[in-house]
Amino acid sequence: MTDTICALATAIGGAIGIIRISGPQSLEILSHIFIKDLSDAQPNTIHYGHIKNGEEIVDEVLVSIFRAPHSYTGEDSAEISCHGSRYILNKVLELLIQHGCRMANPGEYTQRAFLNGKMDLSQAEAVADLIASGNKATHQIAMSQLRGVFSSELSQLREQLLKLTSLLELELDFSDHEDLEFADRSELLDIAKKINNRIISLAQSFETGQALKNGIPVAIVGKTNVGKSTLLNRLLHDDRAIVSSVHGTTRDTIEDTIDLHGVTFRFIDTAGIRQTTDEIEQIGISRTFAAIEKARIVLWLIDAEPTAEDVQEMLNRCKGKSLLIIQNKIDIQSATQPPLELRSLATIGTQETSNLKPQTSNLQPQTSNLKPQASNLLRISAKQGTNLDQLEQAIFDAADIPELTEQDIIVSSARQYHSLLSAQENLSRVLASLESGLSGDLVSEDLKIVLDNLSEITGQGRILANEVLENIFTHFCIGK
Numbered sequence: 001m002t003d004t005i006c007a008l009a010t011a012i013g014g015a016i017g018i019i020r021i022s023g024p025q026s027l028e029i030l031s032h033i034f035i036k037d038l039s040d041a042q043p044n045t046i047h048y049g050h051i052k053n054g055e056e057i058v059d060e061v062l063v064s065i066f067r068a069p070h071s072y073t074g075e076d077s078a079e080i081s082c083h084g085s086r087y088i089l090n091k092v093l094e095l096l097i098q099h100g101c102r103m104a105n106p107g108e109y110t111q112r113a114f115l116n117g118k119m120d121l122s123q124a125e126a127v128a129d130l131i132a133s134g135n136k137a138t139h140q141i142a143m144s145q146l147r148g149v150f151s152s153e154l155s156q157l158r159e160q161l162l163k164l165t166s167l168l169e170l171e172l173d174f175s176d177h178e179d180l181e182f183a184d185r186s187e188l189l190d191i192a193k194k195i196n197n198r199i200i201s202l203a204q205s206f207e208t209g210q211a212l213k214n215g216i217p218v219a220i221v222g223k224t225n226v227g228k229s230t231l232l233n234r235l236l237h238d239d240r241a242i243v244s245s246v247h248g249t250t251r252d253t254i255e256d257t258i259d260l261h262g263v264t265f266r267f268i269d270t271a272g273i274r275q276t277t278d279e280i281e282q283i284g285i286s287r288t289f290a291a292i293e294k295a296r297i298v299l300w301l302i303d304a305e306p307t308a309e310d311v312q313e314m315l316n317r318c319k320g321k322s323l324l325i326i327q328n329k330i331d332i333q334s335a336t337q338p339p340l341e342l343r344s345l346a347t348i349g350t351q352e353t354s355n356l357k358p359q360t361s362n363l364q365p366q367t368s369n370l371k372p373q374a375s376n377l378l379r380i381s382a383k384q385g386t387n388l389d390q391l392e393q394a395i396f397d398a399a400d401i402p403e404l405t406e407q408d409i410i411v412s413s414a415r416q417y418h419s420l421l422s423a424q425e426n427l428s429r430v431l432a433s434l435e436s437g438l439s440g441d442l443v444s445e446d447l448k449i450v451l452d453n454l455s456e457i458t459g460q461g462r463i464l465a466n467e468v469l470e471n472i473f474t475h476f477c478i479g480k
Contacts, residue, residue, distance in 0.1 A: 004029055006096045007104035014084040016282070019092055020479060022077040022109060025100055028066070030078050032099040033092070034063060051082065051092055058095070059088045059230035073109050074116030102480035107476025111469060114459065121459030121472070125413050128476050129213070134138070136262030144406045153202070153409055154454050160195055161454075164188055165447045168440040189434045196427045202411055203420040209399065209412030211296060215257050216265030216399050219291040221314075222301035227328040228362050231301065231382040232256070232269040260396045268295065284300045287297055289317065297322045297398050303329045322398035324378060327392065331381035415472070416457050423453035 004023025021030060031037045035049035036361070045065050053056040062081040065475040071077045082088055097103065107128070114124045126145035135138040144150065167188065211217075220228045236256050254269040270288035292298055298318050302325065306314075314323070378394055404410070411417055426449045433443045 004101050005104035005108055006093060006101040007109075007479040008089055008093065009079070010084070010085065012084065012086045012089060017082055017084040017089045019080040019089065019096070020077065020104075020109065021080070021096065021101060022073045022104075022112065023076050023101075024070070024076060026076045028065065029096060029099045029101055030080075033095045034061075034151070038063065038065065042067045043070060045343075051080070051095070053091070053095055056240045058091050059083055059085075069118075072118065072468060074118045075112060075114040078202050104478060105474075106271050106478050107473030107480065109480055110476060111473045114469075119146075120148075121151050121350050122154075122284075122413075122416060122457050123148060125416075125472060127480065129412060131477065131480060135212075135259050137401065138264075138412075140404045141212065141410045141412055144404075144408060144410075148408060149407055150409050150411075151458055153198075154458055157195055157198060158451060158454055160191060161447055164191060165451070167445050168444045168447070180195060184435055185437070189431065192427065192431055192434060196424065196431060199420055199424045199427065202409060203417060203424060205409065206411045206414075206417040209410040211399075212263060212401070212410065213412045215264040216297065217266050217291075217295045218270060218297040218299060218395060219268045219270060219288075219295035219357070220299045220301065221270050221288060221292060222328075226301045226303050227263075227382045228269050228301055229254075231299070231326075231328065231380075232267055235267060235387060236383050245409065248449055260392055262403055263396065265297075265395065265399070292317050292321075297395060298323065299395070300325050303327065320398070324391075324394055324398055327377055327379045328382050330379045331384045345396075366377055419453050419456040422456075423450050426450045426453060 002024060004021065004025040006019060008022045009018045009020045013284045027041060027105065031039055032261045033051050033113070034047075035052060036047070038047065041047065044067075045066060047065065051059065051061050059082045064079045064081070066072070066077045066079075068077075080092060082092060093103070110119075110124050110127050111471065113119050114121060119127075123146050126142045129138065130146060131143035151208065198397050220231055222228055235258055255266060257264050257266050259265075268291045271292050292422070296297055298314075298321055300318075300323060341454050378391055380391055382388075402408075426446055428445055430446045433446065460467065
């Protein structure tokens with residue numbers, strides 16, 4: 001990396017714009033356009049002055065100086081803080097390029113930080129996640145990974161695997177001495193099982209990580225004219241969906257997101273479920289069933305006692321999901337009309353209704369009482385907003401997201417997830433080999449493959465193909 005790069009690090013149009021420069025000639029190039037020579041400037045200093053184009057003053061700026069290796073990229077670098085005018089920022093970039101810089105590629109600053117040993121690959125990916133974080137949960141996941149919590153965990157796993165490999169190879173070196181035993185197979189098996197369980201736990205966190213990253217999908221379903229669109233609008237505090245007394249108004253799914261307690265939920269309003277000969281409405285109902293399949297939480301709106309068949313169908317479609325049953329329109333319920341008790345649920349076996357409990361996660365999930373009992377039926381008025389706060393809390397609880405800290409590890413990268421799956425698959429062969437008493441050299445080779453799988457995640461101790469790095473860093477924004 002002998003070239004020097006530059007890029008705008010902030011959006012155009014603000015009061016202040018920042019231009020980043022990094023590379024061996026950073027300060028020399030900057031000195032050509034700054035009012036004074038910065039070649040010998042001390043690290044971690046800020047200099048006030050003017051950017052000049054010949055005798056013309058372009059802007060009044062502050063220049064921050066960073067020296068290798070104590071900079072973000074590990075190279076000599078600088079940041080120019082100027083006014084946010086499009087003309088000024090483009091002019092400064094133009095002058096830098098005229099004197100020897102080139103425009104940075106997306107993610108090139110972070111890529112240089114990785115290549116210069118300032119961070120490992122998992123931390124580099126966390127930089128992009130931190131920039132993209134849209135709520136408290138995703139911010140904490142990214143910060144945890146950026147601070148190296150995941151890297152530290154992987155390092156500990158690698159140390160244990162290396163210990164296993166060393167004991168097995170030591171056993172091979174002294175295989176002629178039958179009276180010497182360096183590796184107790186039962187002890188090795190116990191250690192390998194613990195490592196395997198931890199890798200499985202990390203891989204299982206990917207589902208939660210993806211849900212938090214993309215928004216937890218919540219499908220709002222029910223018969224026509226039960227108030228699904230009204231509920232969506234009430235939750236979003238916006239007239240997002242058309243509300244009408246005409247049955248079958250919603251013909252397609254409508255999506256939008258809200259933030260509940262620092263977690264993003266992606267709500268999907270669906271077409272009402274009913275028997276119809278309308279071809280377009282039938283397509284909409286098919287998409288409703290597809291939305292249920294993709295959802296993690298299903299809100300089943302009812303305004304009348306459902307039949308046993310309705311209950312059975314909904315339970316069958318919601319297996320493995322959190323199902324919340326919500327009675328809507330309590331504002332127009334007659335004073336003499338008894339509240340719904342969902343008597344139909346009594347006809348369904350308790351084993352079949354176990355999916356009404358929220359999903360659990362591997363991170364010490366919060367417990368919940370959401371079971372198919374009449375006392376737990378949520379009663380609301382979407383039109384009046386009655387009990388909406390209780391519904392929002394029930395939705396959050398059903399997501400079963402534990403309170404995250406920066407010490408919790410949640411895998412949110414598909415690349416990291418697939419490496420963990422490969423590690424677990426190869427480690428299962430190690431366990432089988434140890435249990436069957438296979439030769440230590442065969443076990444050792446499989447252990448090395450597991451080590452290689454874990455090294456893929458951090459990029460340490462492994463030569464990565466250029467296309468792997470390009471695939472990671474091209475998804476970054478320019479300037480980072």
